[in-house]
Amino acid sequence: MKAIIAAAALAAVALPAQAQDKFEVKVAAFVGxxxxxxxxxxxxxxxxxxxxxxxxxxxxxPGAQMAPPPAHYDLARTGRAEVSWFLHGGTPGRFPLTELISLPYMAGSAEIGTKVLNDRQLRSKYLDREHRGIKVLLLLTHQPGNIHTTKVPIRGADDLKGLRIRFAAPTIRDFVAALGGTPVGVQPGEQLERLQKGTLDGTFIDYGGAGIAFKMGGTLKYSTEMYSYVSSFGVGMNPDFYKKLPADLRKLVDQSTAGVEKEVGEGWDALDAIGKKLLIEGGAEAIKLSAAEDARFRKVGQQVVDAKLKELEGKKLPARAVYKSMKGLSAKHAKSSRSFW
Known part of the structure; x- marks a missing residue:
């Protein structure tokens, strides 16, 4: 009888102890x-x-402590990190449909871009399946980016000719080339050094990235406000880690990123004014395009769109369907969200 009572008491203690198991979550980020x-x-x-x-x-x-930026997706996939924030453009070609959001003039703000990427139907039908080996918690974009240069001001579509310009995604690589520039692939953390050494003439990046994240104030001399593209990112969890969590914790994880698109998007969009201020304080000139030059940039942008859709359809990917869905969602969310256009 004493043995039975002891066993029962042990079981009573063990159950709540099991319910209180702790799970460590290592979160990797590639910026500071x-x-x-x-x-x-x-x-x-x-x-x-x-x-x-x-x-x-x-x-x-933070600060790419666990791996260089291109490896952040695989940190979550392999389980070296339970959660990772990664840049789609860090591994060009790996997420071709998701990166259609980065086509020129697709989204007018981070809020719009983030709402588009997290559309339930778009994700379930097309985007989540590109993110093999992870559980997608959130997809997002930064606020629209501009062209920033060190020596040559960009006041029109012809001014990029011959300039070495860092691109943020394959779609922007094509945009730079179509404008007559030389696209150069450079990881985010290497931009400033390359600009200072003169091996880059400029970079496509958002104001927040240029002024805050990568501290380019004092190096960049001209910022042309095109607001022409957004870069996309993801926050992913290792699926094996997710599966081993108790059901109540899995539910908390699922709920934690539901409905945060506006919060995250507005946070990114707020970086625009802060980053711009830091660059101007460092001696940069903010250049606003004339209506005629803006139209010229947009015309070239549409040529890039058409070529990219044709390229991906040649690979049997449903690019035009995804593009049409993204454009429609972008127009829808622009009615109730901030836009830089």
Missing amino acids: AQHFMSKWLVTWGERLEKASNGRLVFKHF
Whole structure:
């Protein structure tokens, strides 16, 4: 009888102990801790820690501590990190349909772009299947980017000819080439050094990235406000880690990124004014395009769109259907979201 009572008591203790198992979540980010998205991920983790009563414990590794930017997707896929924030353009060609959001003049703000990418039907039918080996928690974009240069001001579509310009995604590589520039593939953290050494003449990047994340103030001398493209990113979780979580914690994870598109998008869009201020304080000139030159850039942009859709359809990908869906969603969300256009 004593043995039975002891066993029952042990079982009574064991059940709540099992329910209180803790799970460490390593979160990898490829930019520094001061960046909006790094801070957002910290806040997101704190919310989950609180909601789980401390059963989820987050450790953050900003500044590419765990791997270079191109390897961040694979950090989550392989389980080296439980969660990773990654740049689609860091591995060109791996996410061809998702990166259609980066085609010229697709989305007028991060809020719009992030809402587009997280459309339930678009993701379930096309985008999530490109993210093999991870559980997608959130897709997002930065605010529209501009062309920034060190020596030559870009006041019209002809001014890029012969300039070595860093591109942020394959679609922007094609845009640079179509404008007569020489597209150069450079990882985000290498841009500033290349600009300072003179092996790059300019870069396509958003104001927040240029002024805040990569501290280009004082190096960049001209910023042409085209607001012509957005780069896309993802936040992904290792699927094996997700599966081993108890059902209640899996539910908390699922709920944690539901409906955050406006919050995340507005956060990115707010970086535009801050980053611009830092560049101007460093001596940069902000250039606004005339209506005629803006139209010329947009015309070239549409040529890039048509060529990219033809290229991907030649690979048997449903590019035109995805593009049409994204354009329609972008126009829809532009009615209720901020736009830089």
